Amino acid sequence: MAAKNGEKLSLVPNKQKQQKKKREKAKDNGDYLKNLGQQLLTSRAHINNLPILLTYITPNSPPQHALESLLSLQSFFTPLLPQLSSSSANSANQEPDPEIVYLTWLRSKFDDFVRCLVDILVSPQSEDALREILLDAVMEFVKVGNAGKFHSAIYHKLLRAIIHSELGAEDIVLVLLASKYFTYIDVCYFTYISLEKLVRTLEAKEDGNASLDAEKKIQSKTSMELSIHKMKFLLSRIPQLEALEENLQMWNGLGLFAEKDNKQETIAVKDKNTKKSQKSGDKVLSSRSIAKKMKLKLTKAWLSFLRLPLPLSVYKEVLVALHQSVIPYISNPIMLCDFLTQSYDIGGVVSVMALSSLYVLMTEHGLEYPNFYDKLYALLEPAIFIAKHRAKFFQLLDSSLKSSLLPAYLAAAFCKKLSRLTLFVPPSGAIVIVALVNNLLQKHPSISCLVHQERDTGETPVGEKRKQGIDHFKNEEMDPKKTNAIRSSLWEMDTLRHHYCAPVSRFAVSLANDLAVSARVPEISVIDLSSGSYGTIFNDEMKRRVKQVAGAFYNATPTSLFSESDFPGWEFKFTANGSEPHEESAKRQRTVGVEA
Structure with missing residues (x-):
């Protein structure tokens, strides 16, 4: 037992020795890599150190080893990049030149170096601090890797690796790329180009999934949805064109927007690193020409992206931002009409989100959509008054119904449908309806007969008695032409005068008083009322000063629940x-x- 105990006690110093050896080995590896890098930078005789340093740039390597190798190889390759790009064109010579063979070999090792950097960059195992350094290194190669010009091939490899990786939709790599480099117009330009190419690869991948089994199809669908989320993130983070035009900075100002006509108006590009303007030989096209090129690339990228099978969450985000972020900057907004009309035909909240963009195309770009009001009428359901985007919907609804060219039967149908909804919606929705009905009656005097119509204005068939007190409005009818709204009356609005919610009843009484006045009263702003809720109504009532308060509900004590x-x-x-x-x-x- 004593020997055994002694053996157990001897394990502790052995373990400490092993840990000490590992630390010394790691320290030696750091010094060893540093020496390899210094030798590589000093003399060409140590060129074989290059493949050794590449072996340490892997996702499984310690971060300090990968960082030390990165610094050495980046210092080695950066001054050689102009020679490496030109060597590929001369490599096809029949008589091999040793110098060209050497440069060709270096070019292949540089490609391996970039590939290793991208692998670590998109690896979930890598540390965030290291990935930020690697992203900056790759973008430096993008800046000068093509004989001093923007290297679009390396940038496309970077984006392709990010899109097809397992990184999340808002990973730090995507956030850093958008925040640090999307302020440069050439980076945004090539981002549009690369995303368009990546969409084509995703479409081809989707077509090839038809022959897979069920489990692989699910995995492929999940991977594609993640890629779509990341593409949407990048597209939405590119600044608007006005912001790029105001600050025409380029990550590399050579060759992208080169001047072709000496008479053309030119401007100097500011270099953020040197804080100076380029010389006269490095001028670029005018801002108008740059904007035209950017619009073409933006159009192709977005149209390609909208062809993908978008997940529902991405689909809604796109519809919400389309009328502000895409339509004003696209070269021909009418090209979005198919996507928007299909979205508008879906119904429900998707149609509500598509309404904003579709309305812009109709009012500003001459889109003709005959079924617009029929679809809009079908959206009038009680659920719309508790939807997330109801405020924008009510504003567009009020704007759409203000046209003086609207037929009387259509205005009456909307007016009657809204009035019927007051029986089902919350008090905040009833207040919005009162405002909408008031604006409809003020804008369309031809339907003022709906305010107080006791008799049936239609013709009674022979042999049939005229029925008094019958509402001829067909609430379930989806076609506004067949609702018989013009033969009805707004009795629902009269019931609001006795609504249990005091703000609703007061608003309904004020509407009745306005309609009783023959003079025209101003329209009510729906914007101030469209985002109301129980909370806003309660807060407004708490702030309201009441001058007189009733002492009791009845002047005399009632003897029964109902009177005759x-x-x-x-x-x-x-x-x-x-x-x-x-x-x-x-x-x-x-x-x-x-x-x-």
Whole structure:
């Protein structure tokens, strides 16, 4: 037992020795890599150190080793890049030159170096600090890797690796790329180009998934949805064209927007690193020409992206931002009409989100959509008054119904449909409806007959008696032409005068008073009321100063729950014991039967 205990005690110093050896080995590796890098930078005789340093740039390598190798190889390759780009063109010579062979070999090692950097960059195992350094290194190669010009091939490899990787939709690499480099117009330009190419690869991948089994199809669909999320993130983070035009900075100002005509208006490009303007030989096209090129690339990228099978979350985000972020900057907005009309035909909240962009195309770009008002009428459901984007919908609804060219039957149908919804919607929705109905009646005097219409204005068939008090409005009918709204009346609006919510009843009474005045009253702004809720109504009531408060609900104590005036034609008679007469007779019959 003593020997065994002694053996156990001897394991502790052995373990410490092993850990000490590992630390010394790691330190030696750091010094070893530093020496390899210094030798590589000093003399060409140590060129074989290059493949050794490349072996340490892997996702499994310690971060300090990968960083030390990166610094050495980046210092080695950066001054050689202009020679490496020109060597590929001369490599096809029949008589091999040793110098060209050497440069060609270096070019292949540089490609391996970039590939290793990208692999670590998109690896979830890598540390965030190291990935930020690697991103800056790759973008430096993008800046000068093509004989001093923008290297679009390296940038496309970077974006392709990010899109097809397992990184999340808002990973730090995507955030850093957008925040640090999307302020440069040439980076945004090539981002549009690369994303368009990546969309084509995703479409080809989707077509090839038809032959896969069910499990692989699910995995492929999940991977594609993640890629779509990342593409949407990049597209939405590119600044608007006005912001890029105001600050025409380029990551590399050589060759992208080169001047072709000496007479063309030119401007100097500011270099952020040198804080100086380029010389006269490095001028670029005018801002108008640059904007035209950017619009073409933006158009192709977005149209390609919208062809993908977008997940529902991405689909909604796109519809919400399309009328502000895309339509004003696209070369021909009418090209979005197919996507928007299909979205508008889906119904529900998707149609509400597509309404903003579709309205812009109709009012500003001459789009003709005959079924617009039919689809808009179908959206009038109680659920729309609790939807997230109801405020924008009500504003567009009010704007769409203000046209003086709107037929009377259509205006009456919308007016009656909104009035009927007051019976089902919350108080905040009823207030919005009162404003919409008021604007409709003010803008379309031809439907003022709906305010107080007691008689049936239609013709009664022969042999059929005229029915009084019948509402001819067909609430379930989806076609506004067939609703018979013009033969109805707005009796629902009259019921709001007795609404349980005081703000609704006051607003309805004010509407009735305005309609009683023959003079035209101003329209009500729906914007101020469209985002209301129970909370806003309660807060407004708490701030309201009440001058007079009723002491009791009744002047005299009531003797019954209902009065006979509430039910004309009915009589409520009670016996001495409080039961109704038919109940008393039934009791008497049962008693007689028992005695018999």
